[in-house]
Amino acid sequence: MAALTGTAAAAGLGYASLVERNWFRLRHHTLPLLAPGSPRLRLLHLSDTHLTPRRRALVDWVRGLDAYAPDLVVNTGDALGHPQAVDTFLEGLGPLLRRPGAFVYGSNDLFAPRFKNPAQYLWRNSSEDYSERPEPDLPWRELGSRLRDSGWLDLNNHTGRIATESHNVALAGIHDSHIGLDRYDAVAGPADARADVRLGVLHSPEPANLDRFDADGYQLLLAGHTHGGQLCLPGFGTLVTNCGIDRGRARGLHRYGDAWLDVSAGLGTSPTAPVRFCCRPEASLIDLVAAP
Numbered sequence: 001m002a003a004l005t006g007t008a009a010a011a012g013l014g015y016a017s018l019v020e021r022n023w024f025r026l027r028h029h030t031l032p033l034l035a036p037g038s039p040r041l042r043l044l045h046l047s048d049t050h051l052t053p054r055r056r057a058l059v060d061w062v063r064g065l066d067a068y069a070p071d072l073v074v075n076t077g078d079a080l081g082h083p084q085a086v087d088t089f090l091e092g093l094g095p096l097l098r099r100p101g102a103f104v105y106g107s108n109d110l111f112a113p114r115f116k117n118p119a120q121y122l123w124r125n126s127s128e129d130y131s132e133r134p135e136p137d138l139p140w141r142e143l144g145s146r147l148r149d150s151g152w153l154d155l156n157n158h159t160g161r162i163a164t165e166s167h168n169v170a171l172a173g174i175h176d177s178h179i180g181l182d183r184y185d186a187v188a189g190p191a192d193a194r195a196d197v198r199l200g201v202l203h204s205p206e207p208a209n210l211d212r213f214d215a216d217g218y219q220l221l222l223a224g225h226t227h228g229g230q231l232c233l234p235g236f237g238t239l240v241t242n243c244g245i246d247r248g249r250a251r252g253l254h255r256y257g258d259a260w261l262d263v264s265a266g267l268g269t270s271p272t273a274p275v276r277f278c279c280r281p282e283a284s285l286i287d288l289v290a291a292p
Contacts, residue, residue, distance in 0.1 A: 016231075016275035024061045024267060026068075027284045029253050031260055032291040033197055033219050039166045041197060044070035044096070045284040047224025048266025050081035050108060051088045058267060058281075062092040066099075068285055071164040073099055073152075076224040076264065077106025077176060077203035079143060081113060081271050086143050090150075100162045101152035102171055106203040106225060107179045109143060110136035113270045126178075126242055155201045157183040161192070170195035172218065176203040178225065178243065184212050191217040197288055205245040205263050214257035220286070221261045226250045228265025232278040251279070253286075262286060 034041065044065060049058060073096050079089045090097065144154055153160045155173025162169045170192040175181035182202070191198040197220070200213035205223035213221050228251035229238030238250040249256070251265040267281045 013275065016277040020276045020280055021269060021274060022057050023280050024058070025280050025282050026065070027252070027282055028287070029262070029284065030287045030289055031220065031253075033260075033288045034167075034290045035196065036290050036292075038196065038290045041072065041164065041167050041169075041288040042068070042070045043286045043288060044068065044073045045076065045222050045262055045264055045286060046073065046267065047076040047203075047264035047283075048078040048106070048227060048268055049089060049092065050078055050113075050266075050268030050270055051085045051092065052082040052271055053084055053088045055088070055268070059088060059092040062096075062267070062283075063094040065283065065285075066095040070096070070099060070285065071167070072162060072169060073101040074199070074201055074222050075101070075103040076201060076222050077104050078108040078224060078266070078268075079106075080109050080138050080140070081268065083112065083138060086139050086146065089143070090146060097147075097150040097152070100164055101147070101150070102155050102160070102162065102173065102201060103144075103147055103152055104155050104173045104201050104203055105140055105144070105176055105181075107176050108138070108270070109140045110138055110179070112137050113272045156181075157186040159187045161195065167196040168194070170198045171201060172199075172213070172216070173201035174209060176225075177206045177209060178204045182206075182209060184209055188212065189216060193217070200259070204243045205249070205261065207244045210245075210256055210259075210261065214259045219259055220288070221256060221259050222264075223261065224264045224266050226263055226265065227269065227276075228263075228279040228282075230269065230273070230276055230279055234278055238279075251282075253284070
């Protein structure tokens with residue numbers, strides 16, 4: 001029995017690290033948020049790539065998403081997983097950088113991964129770990145500078161507008177609440193009602209911030225951080241979210257008040273925990289269409 005259990009555990013670990021971790025998928029949603037008669041607006045939501053220079057399969061897969069011709073690309077943080085990963089991430093975006101885009105940071109764009117017991121997530125939030133790390137040690141400034149140089153909008157505690165070929169989009173975003181850098185007061189106030197659509201962007205889907213985006217009139221909220229739980233149980237789903245969002249909305253598209261909320265399960269994993277189980281890596285393609 002012990003040998004059989006060990007064999008099953010080894011097989012499960014091999015599947016989680018070699019198969020499912022690289023079994024990327026694109027979720028496709030359609031939301032009727034635009035005024036009657038409006039043309040479609042296609043939005044690509046990326047999150048949590050946690051890239052290292054050797055993750056070539058992930059780089060190639062992300063580059064291939066340009067074939068879906070998104071009108072707008074939004075990255076909700078944790079792009080980096082290694083000090084030399086800025087070039088890798090930008091290579092992954094490739095032709096997507098020529099499209100209108102926006103971004104916020106996650107904690108792992110600032111702080112390099114460290115090994116931790118994954119079981120700790122069952123009883124504590126990993127935000128506690130960052131109180132012991134006073135100085136960022138990943139090249140987040142270079143990442144932001146190069147994305148801005150490509151024309152992407154920096155939404156870390158900022159608002160802004162993006163004009164696509166057919167639409168004017170109002171956006172507001174905050175830095176990562178997981179490390180206490182969110183400043184919603186800097187973006188607070190009613191969303192611009194003149195825009196064709198209004199987006200709220202954040203890394204960690206903390207209800208206190210989601211409530212404020214919803215109250216300010218943002219129609220679609222985009223977040224990541226949870227990894228969908230990363231290690232899930234068949235028939236039960238997400239075990240932990242590592243933030244304040246409930247398990248039922250740890251990944252996918254859901255209602256949140258009057259808004260819609262898309263929480264990406266993300267495309268990567270920390271290099272110190274390179275496994276996924278019953279929680280495939282993903283990006284979201286969201287078609288915003290005219291209301292009937």
